[in-house]
Every structure is written in structure tokens, then in C-alpha cells.
Amino acid sequence: MVxxxxxWAITLTGMGLVALGFIYAIAQAGKPADTAEAERxxxxxxxxxxALFAAxxxxxxxxxxxxxxxxxxxxxxxxxxxxxxxEVVGHQWTWDVSPTHLxxxxxxxxxxxxxxxxxxxxxxxxxxxIVIQTQAMPGFTNKILYTFRTPGTYRxxxxxxxxxAHNGMTAEFDVAAREDKS
Amino acid sequence: MSSLELYxxxxxxxxxxxxxxxxxMITALLLFVLMMLLGLTMRMTQADWTPVQAAxxxxxxxxxxxxxxxxxxxxxxxxxxxxxxxxxxxHLWAFLGNYVLFMLGALCIIWAVFVGNFASAWTFLYPxxxxxxxxxxxGTAAIFMLGYLLxxxxxxxxxxxxxxxxxxxxGNLARGLGLQWLxxxxxxxxxPKAVVAGTMVIIANSLGILAGAVVLVMCLINAYDPEVALxxxxxxxxxxxxxxxxxxxxxxxxxxxVYELLPRYTGKPYGISRPFLWSWAASTxxxxxxxxxxxxxxxAEPRWMLVMGQIISYAAGFPVFLVTAYGVLTNxxxxxxxxxxPSMLAVLALFGWAAGIVPAIIDGTISVNRVMHNTQWVPxxxxxxxxxGVLPMILTLLYHVVGSRRRAPVNGGLDRAGLFLYVTxxxxxxxxxxxxxxxxxxxxxxxxxxxxxxxxRAGSVAAMVLILxxxxxxxxxxxxxxxxxIDADPAxxxx
Numbered sequence: 001m002v003x004x005x006x007x008w009a010i011t012l013t014g015m016g017l018v019a020l021g022f023i024y025a026i027a028q029a030g031k032p033a034d035t036a037e038a039e040r041x042x043x044x045x046x047x048x049x050x051a052l053f054a055a056x057x058x059x060x061x062x063x064x065x066x067x068x069x070x071x072x073x074x075x076x077x078x079x080x081x082x083x084x085x086x087e088v089v090g091h092q093w094t095w096d097v098s099p100t101h102l103x104x105x106x107x108x109x110x111x112x113x114x115x116x117x118x119x120x121x122x123x124x125x126x127x128x129x130i131v132i133q134t135q136a137m138p139g140f141t142n143k144i145l146y147t148f149r150t151p152g153t154y155r156x157x158x159x160x161x162x163x164x165a166h167n168g169m170t171a172e173f174d175v176a177a178r179e180d181k182s
Numbered sequence: 183m184s185s186l187e188l189y190x191x192x193x194x195x196x197x198x199x200x201x202x203x204x205x206x207m208i209t210a211l212l213l214f215v216l217m218m219l220l221g222l223t224m225r226m227t228q229a230d231w232t233p234v235q236a237a238x239x240x241x242x243x244x245x246x247x248x249x250x251x252x253x254x255x256x257x258x259x260x261x262x263x264x265x266x267x268x269x270x271x272x273h274l275w276a277f278l279g280n281y282v283l284f285m286l287g288a289l290c291i292i293w294a295v296f297v298g299n300f301a302s303a304w305t306f307l308y309p310x311x312x313x314x315x316x317x318x319x320x321g322t323a324a325i326f327m328l329g330y331l332l333x334x335x336x337x338x339x340x341x342x343x344x345x346x347x348x349x350x351x352x353g354n355l356a357r358g359l360g361l362q363w364l365x366x367x368x369x370x371x372x373x374p375k376a377v378v379a380g381t382m383v384i385i386a387n388s389l390g391i392l393a394g395a396v397v398l399v400m401c402l403i404n405a406y407d408p409e410v411a412l413x414x415x416x417x418x419x420x421x422x423x424x425x426x427x428x429x430x431x432x433x434x435x436x437x438x439x440v441y442e443l444l445p446r447y448t449g450k451p452y453g454i455s456r457p458f459l460w461s462w463a464a465s466t467x468x469x470x471x472x473x474x475x476x477x478x479x480x481x482a483e484p485r486w487m488l489v490m491g492q493i494i495s496y497a498a499g500f501p502v503f504l505v506t507a508y509g510v511l512t513n514x515x516x517x518x519x520x521x522x523x524p525s526m527l528a529v530l531a532l533f534g535w536a537a538g539i540v541p542a543i544i545d546g547t548i549s550v551n552r553v554m555h556n557t558q559w560v561p562x563x564x565x566x567x568x569x570x571g572v573l574p575m576i577l578t579l580l581y582h583v584v585g586s587r588r589r590a591p592v593n594g595g596l597d598r599a600g601l602f603l604y605v606t607x608x609x610x611x612x613x614x615x616x617x618x619x620x621x622x623x624x625x626x627x628x629x630x631x632x633x634x635x636x637x638x639r640a641g642s643v644a645a646m647v648l649i650l651x652x653x654x655x656x657x658x659x660x661x662x663x664x665x666x667x668i669d670a671d672p673a674x675x676x677x
Contacts, residue, residue: 008620014540025511032518045512060496072549117310130553130622142481159556167627
């Protein structure tokens with residue numbers, strides 16, 4: 001399952017719930033309540049808000065816990081000991097990537113930096129979706145640890161605006177199936 | 183507490199204030215339309231429907247970003263001024279001074295972009311402004327940054343005047359924010375929401391503008407003396423601290439219009455409560471410290487800042503969902519709401535804000551940001567809460583003021599047609615951005631891959647519909663504002 005499709009479904013659900021809340025209130029807006037009804041509605045709204053607060057709090061804590069443990073960014077100040085290491089330098093408006101032939105199912109460490117301005121180092125899978133990215137910054141090296149599961153040709157695109165030829169700043173590398181390892 | 187009288191005496195606009203308000207709002211409406219046309223140009227270029235070269239595309243992109251953020255700030259400042267002046271004594275010279283400095287700053291930016299060819303995006307990430315590869319000069323970059331400085335100084339001038347006025351009236355800013363009632367005590371039901379929100383904006387946005395001033399001065403020094411090299415990560419932190427607060431302040435200034443006006447159309451009081459005060463106190467802190475969520479892909483950033491960026495992004499949703507949006511829904515529920523242009527726009531505004539922050543909060547998750555950052559997901563969510571949230575807040579006030587001229591709320595067929603076009607075009611425009619973002623379509627690209635063109639074309643058509651609605655709004659409101667007679671009797675203590 002493509003991760004972005006899951007995010008899309010969750011987003012539509014969340015926005016849909018907000019929309020339903022508004023549709024319900026709007027549908028009721030034209031029917032004025034008498035004093036007793038208004039008092040009842042007021043008490044209900046307070047209870048509902050407390051329940052929503054508790055639900056959102058639990059949801060937020062749960063998602064934060066699940067999404068931060070293990071921390072999704074590898075340690076930046078210690079060796080990652082990956083089987084494959086790729087050095088990446090962004091320039092206006094090219095990428096230096098070495099090596100450009102990688103193996104699937106073995107971790108790859110990308111060491112990403114820039115020689116001039118900020119760039120965005122994004123890896124697009126053969127199906128056209130981003131699999132991972134980081135910023136390429138002058139004076140800093142950002143490290144990605146990623147294991148490719150699908151062999152094929154991957155495309156690098158710059159996702160941080162870096163000047164007039166920004167959208168043409170692309171490169172490619174190959175990922176071979178593990179059995180092709182020489 | 184805000185008045186339930188539809189057009190209270192203390193909101194009248196005598197000569198000086200009438201002129202100042204019209205200057206702000208007519209300028210803003212014209213700029214909104216122009217900036218939307220620039221945005222449409224970008225979408226049509228990506229759709230391969232207009233032959234705009236990359237160099238011009240990125241100049242248009244820079245102007246659109248800086249122009250929209252500046253115009254949102256200008257118009258929402260006028261919203262805050264309009265209501266705050268009822269409760270505290272503001273000086274008209276400070277309000278007008280902000281306008282003059284904004285216009286001078288805008289001229290610098292327009293000159294830098296369209297004459298000097300500056301195209302570093304509105305975020306001017308160091309060192310791109312001084313590393314143009316020969317497309318613009320360092321002097322041009324300096325003019326652009328000087329423009330930002332002038333606009334920032336104007337905003338600070340207005341905030342300082344407003345802060346002084348709140349302190350004169352309430353003793354200090356904490357009391358303006360209502361902090362004395364957080365843990366107990368009898369809340370003064372007449373304490374205005376406009377003062378609570380205004381105080382929050384003054385505190386948070388002054389800090390943001392000061393961060394912006396610091397980074398702009400650093401970049402200006404570097405432009406003329408490259409030996410004074412800057413740390414790109416520190417600069418990026420300061421820029422996003424500044425940028426995040428400036429654009430978020432527009433929401434918090436704009437929402438004052440909803441707080442003040444919606445109860446007049448529902449007929450239900452909408453007083454302050456302890457949850458309301460807690461939410462604004464929390465939002466003050468959240469908006470100041472949430473900016474690292476813009477740097478989640480900067481792995482060199484300290485880990486605690488990245489974690490804070492994610493967690494505060496989540497926490498920032500609570501005040502919006504559970505207090506402001508929920509409060510509005512309970513205010514309109516079973517109220518006998520009179521559906522007029524201002525009330526329809528107010529409800530739309532809260533929907534746009536609440537729905538728009540759903541994809542924003544989700545993108546604040548580091549593991550989501552790894553695949554969504556700098557895709558069209560990002561303009562998708564911020565256009566949602568700016569186009570369908572903040573701008574309708576501003577339009578709520580404008581339609582209300584136009585209605586106050588003839589003592590009857592605006593509800594014409596053309597205005598409703600404009601609303602229909604604006605809402606349908608706006609929702610479609612933003613949802614196309616979000617859909618394209620989840621398909622990994624990059625933002626800020628002058629030319630798109632062939633497989634991305636269908637999204638660009640759908641987005642372009644939606645933008646045309648949206649702009650048609652905005653043109654109707656702008657025309658009707660500008661005519662209404664210009665025809666409005668000047669109120670003779672100032673009933674409030676403005677200077």
C-alpha cells in the first residue's frame with residue numbers, strides 16, 4: 001500500500017468530519033430553540049466538547065508516540081554502518097551522486113549536502129511517488145538511511161526552490177535486485 | 183462582550199477613519215485580485231497553457247507569495263483595528279503610518295522583482311538572494327529585503343500603539359489576554375474577544391517581526407560584505423519563525439470579525455469563557471514555538487526541535503477545533519441565523535480554517551513530511567485556510583460595513599452568485615493541490631512533467647472560477663465602500 005494514499009484517505013476523513021459538523025449545525029441553524037431547548041443544547045455541547053477533547057488528546061498522544069518511536073530520522077552524528085553509502089552534493093543546478101548503481105534490500109546511507117544554496121533532495125520511485133527526502137544545505141550534511149525494496153530507475157528531483165533552473169535539477173540512479181549483486 | 187446590535191454607534195467611521203479604512207481595504211481588494219491573477223498565471227504555465235519562461239515564472243512566484251502574505255497582513259490588520267478601536271484608544275496616525283510604510287515596502291518589492299529581476303521566493307532562503315547566478319544583483323536583493331523591513335516597521339508601529347492602548351486600558355498585556363481568569367475568579371463577561379485576540383497577535387507577531395528584522399539585517403550585511411558569512415540553518419530558523427508568525431497572525435486578526443459579527447446574525451450572545459481564554463493563552467505559546475515544523479526535513483536541526491515541531495503542530499489544533507470552530511457551531515446551532523452575506527462568509531471562514539488545518543497538522547508529522555514536504559500538498563493546505571478561511575473573514579467585515587451604510591445586511595443575487603463561484607472554485611482549487619501533492623507533484627516548478635498536467639489544468643479552471651467570484655466581491659465592495667457616506671459623530675475615543 002502506498003503511504004501517500006493512506007495519508008490521503010486519513011485527510012479526507014478528517015476534513016469530511018469537519019464538514020459534517022458544519023453541515024449539521026447549518027441544517028439546524030434556521031430552527032430557533034426555545035429557552036428549555038437552548039439550555040439542553042448548551043449542556044449537551046459542553047459534554048460533547050469534553051468527549052471530543054479526550055478523544056483528540058488520546059488520538060494525538062497515540063499517533064505522536066507511534067510515529068516518533070523509533071525516531072524516523074537516523075542519528076546524524078554517529079556512523080550508520082550501512083552496506084552502501086552514497087555521497088550527494090547539490091549545485092545550482094545539478095546533482096553529484098556517487099555511486100549511481102545500488103542494490104535492493106540492503107540499507108543505503110545518503111550523505112547529502114550542497115555547495116551553494118539550499119536544495120531539496122527527493123527520491124522518486126519508478127512509479128513516480130516520493131519515497132524519502134531531506135534538505136541539501138550548504139555547510140551541513142544530512143544523512144538518510146533507506147532500504148529500497150523495488151528494483152528500477154529512481155529519479156532525484158530538487159524540491160527546495162534554488163533559482164531559475166530549479167525544476168530541471170534532476171538526476172537518476174539504478175537499484176538492482178539483490179540477486180544481481182556482483 | 184461584543185454587541186448584538188447589528189450596527190452599533192461605536193463602529194461608525196468618521197472622516198479620518200473612513201478614509202483610512204477605505205485606503206486599506208480598497209488597496210487590499212485590488213491587490214488580492216492582482217495576486218490571484220499572478221497565481222492563475224503560474225497554474226496555467228504549469229498546465230502548459232501559457233508561454234511564460236522560467237525566469238518570469240519565478241519572478242511571478244516571488245511576487246505572488248510576498249504580495250499575498252503582505253496583503254493578507256494589511257487587510258487583517260484593518261480588521262483588528264476596526265474592532266479594537268471600540269475598546270481602547272488607538273491613534274489614527276499609527277494606523278495610517280503602517281499603511282504608508284506598507285506601500286513604500288510594496289514599491290520596493292515590486293521594483294526588485296519586475297525591474298531588478300529578483301526571484302528568490304517570498305521566503306528569501308539564504309544564500310539564494312546573494313547567489314542568483316547572474317540573474318539579479320545583490321543591490322536588488324537588498325531593495326527587496328528593505329521592502330520587507332519597511333513593511334515590518336509599519337506593523338510594529340501599529341502593534342506598539344495597540345499594545346500601549348491595551349496597557350493603558352487594562353494595566354498590562356497579560357490582563358488584556360485575560361490570564362487573570364485562567365485558574366479562577368469571576369470572568370468579566372464584557373471583556374472583549376477582540377482585545378484577547380489582539381493582545382495575542384501583538385505579543386506573537388511582534389516577536390516574529392523582530393526575528394524577521396534580525397535576519398533581514400544579517401542578510402543585508404552579508405549582501406554588502408560577503409566575508410560576514412551566515413549559518414544557513416540559523417537563518418532558515420529565523421526566516422520560518424518570522425514567516426510562520428506573520429501569516430498565522432492574519433488568521434488571528436481576521437477571526438475577530440467572526441467573533442464580533444456572527445452573534446449579531448444569530449442573535450445569540452457569544453461571550454468569553456475559561457476554555458476560550460485557555461485556548462488563546464495556549465495559542466499564543468503554540469504559534470511562537472511551532473515554527474520548527476517547517477524544518478522537519480533539515481536533519482541537522484536539533485532533534486528536540488523537530489519533536490517539538492510535530493507535537494506542537496498537533497496541540498495547535500485543539501484551540502481551533504474545540505474552542506473557535508466548536509464555539510461558532512454552537513453559536514449558530516438552533517439560533518434562527520439570518521443567512522446574509524456577512525454571516526455566510528463568517529461560517530465559510532471557520533469551515534475553511536478548521537478543514538484546512540487537517541492536512542496541515544497531518545503534514546506536521548515527520549514521517550508524513552518525508553514524502554509530502556514541498557509537494558503541492560503544502561500550497562493545498564495553506565491555500566485552503568487562507569482562501570477559504572482568512573479571506574472570507576476579511577470579506578465578512580467588508581460586507582458588513584457595506585451593509586451598515588444602508589442599515590440592512592447585503593444579500594444581493596450577484597453577491598450570492600459570487601459566493602457560489604468563490605466557494606466551488608476555491609474548494610476545487612485547493613483539493614486539486616492536495617490530490618496532486620499526494621501524487622508527489624512538486625511545488626514551485628516552472629514546468630511540469632507530462633503526467634502532472636491534468637492536475638494543473640483542473641487547478642487552472644478552478645482558479646478561474648474562484649477569481650470570477652473574487653472579482654464580483656471586489657467590485658461590489660469597492661463600489662459600496664466608495665458610496666458610503668462619512669459618519670459625522672465619532673462615538674469612540676480614537677485619536
